[in-house]
Amino acid sequence: MKRRLLEEEHRIFQTAVRSFLDKEAVPYFDQWEEERMVPREFWIKLGKQGYLCPQAAEQYGGIGADFIYNVIINEEFARVGLGLMGVGLHNDIIAPYLETYGSTEQKEHWLPKCISGESILAIAMTEPGAGSDLQAIKTTAFRDGDSYILNGQKTFISNGICSDLVLVACKTDPKAQPAYKGISLMLVERDTPGFTRGRKMDKMGMHSQDTAELFFEDCRVPAENLIGEEGKGFYYMMNSLPRERLVTAITSQVAAEEMLRETLEYTGIRKAFGRPLKDQQHIQFTLAELKSEIVLGRTFVDRVIEAYLAGEDMGTESSIAKWWVTEMANRVAYQCLQLHGGYGYMEEYPIARWYRDIRVTPIYAGSNEIMKTIIARTL
Ligand SMILES: Cc1cc2nc3c(=O)[nH]c(=O)nc-3n(C[C@H](O)[C@H](O)[C@H](O)COP(=O)(O)OP(=O)(O)OC[C@H]3O[C@@H](n4cnc5c(N)ncnc54)[C@H](O)[C@@H]3O)c2cc1C
Structure with missing residues (x-):
């Protein structure tokens, strides 16, 4: 049966992605699996090709592509190996929070770097004591002047080691009832004092995909890094x-x-x-x-x-x-x-x-x- 979803222009794009990966990923993939990491240079190459956040608006450096192009990128990368899933996570899971709920200033500040590959994204929801039950997270962020003070621990975070910008789910109002009304999302940059990464976790599979624990100890995050409104994170x-x-x-x-x-x-x-x-x-x-x-x-x-x-x-x-x-x-x-x-x-x-x-x-x-x-x- 012919796959009706893909039109001629999509097939041309698919062929281009496939031949890029045949040259730039397939020959090195075993090495990346052994090294337990996809190198940063590969992300920069993806940015140059337009394979990072293609859906982003042109004013931020994207091409405003519809989701079908992301589908093709996800499919072709998965064909090389599931260890490349960090790219789909960056494009389809994290960047859309910034695109949908971020302010114009936040988008202008961060999106161009997400599109070029300079800024790799991660999302930190899961904690050692809360995975499926997201409302039970314990990480807190309390307002202090023009910052939030973030404290807590996250685990199993994909792109945890290589990321430059982490979208962290935290409680700005731990007493809120129901609990989900106290959850907010904020972006934390690499090198923010009080933000450290734990060990790269030793997984049974997806070896080239890095997964890590993250720690926040009195980590001062500028209040303008809050995504959308306080209490709307859930x-x-x-x-x-x-x-x-x-x-x-x-x-x-x-x-x-x-x-x-x-x-x-x-x-x-x-x-x-x-x-x-x-x-x-x-x-x-x-x-x-x-x-x-x-x-x-x-x-x-x-x-x-x-x-x-x-x-x-x-x-x-x-x-x-x-x-x-x-x-x-x-x-x-x-x-x-x-x-x-x-x-x-x-x-x-x-x-x-x-x-x-x-x-x-x-x-x-x-x-x-x-x-x-x-x-x-x-x-
Ligand atoms: C390789 C890898 C990458 C990941 N990447 C990320 C990431 O980038 N960011 C992030 O935030 N998280 C990430 N996670 C975490 C992942 O989302 C969680 O592991 C998942 O949500 C399950 O949570 P848990 O591990 O705490 O299991 P638990 O919530 O403790 O659940 C244990 C078992 O009980 C079952 N269970 C729980 N509650 C119920 C219920 N009410 N009814 C029936 N069954 C139930 C679960 O389905 C599961 O089978 C990653 C995990 C892995 C392994």
Whole structure:
């Protein structure tokens, strides 16, 4: 079936992104995985190509592109490896807070650097004691003259080490009832006194993506770094998280497609009992089932992208896509590794990396259990 979402101009853009990555990412990706970091020079190259925040308005240096271009960037980067997810996080999850809720001064000050790659973004919501239950965060920010004094700890923060600008969720009114009314968002710059980074966390997968703990100790943040209004942070996050869920569904869908592609290649070459694996009926059935699930996922994900492009409310559908596609991709990973036999367990085969990397997708961007509670509320 032809993919209807992409028009001719999108395919041209897709080819350009793919050939850029073939030259600038694919040859170095194994090294980045080993070094546990994507180098800063790569971000600068992305900025020069126009692949950072393409959606940003022209007055700030963006190209005002519609979401379909971000979809292509997310898909092509995921094809290289999920370790590059930090780029989608920067483009689609964090920059939109600044674009949507930031003041003109904030946008003029920060967006050009986010577009050029000089400023890498991170978002710090999760704390050691609060992940799914965001209202339970303990980080506080109290007003003191023309600053806020920020205190607290964050964990599992993607781009935590390489980021220059961190959007921090904190409580400006810890006594507020209900608790979400006390949550605010503020931007904290690298090198702000009192802001330190802990260890780079040792993950089971997505090795080139850096993940870190962040600490704020009497960290003085200028009051003009507050995003939007005090006490509205939770509301801003609830409005923005459907896009994050959709992006996670998009990248997991691509991962599933890539795993099947690798496995079709492998089972076409590997022989057992005198025939390629792919010609054995049981294996054909397994491959046919995987293909069917992947096509169903693709159809639904593209439909949700269309809804988002049309400005329709896709809050529930993004949660459905997030939980279903990430679990489907994990089923695909399990079966595809199995079909590689012992070689699948060896790091030389890409399926081993996909298997490790995909495991986190039902956990982050709102766990799949939380997705189901969101869907259940609409029943
Ligand atoms: C690699 C990685 C990158 C991440 N990047 C970021 C980032 O950049 N910024 C950031 O802020 N956070 C980030 N996170 C954190 C991530 O969003 C959280 O891990 C996630 O929201 C789950 O929170 P938790 O780990 O505290 O688990 P918990 O909230 O403790 O949940 C534990 C388990 O209980 C389940 N559970 C919890 N409550 C319920 C309920 N009411 N009903 C049913 N089940 C429930 C959960 O689904 C989960 O399975 C990242 C995490 C990882 C692993």
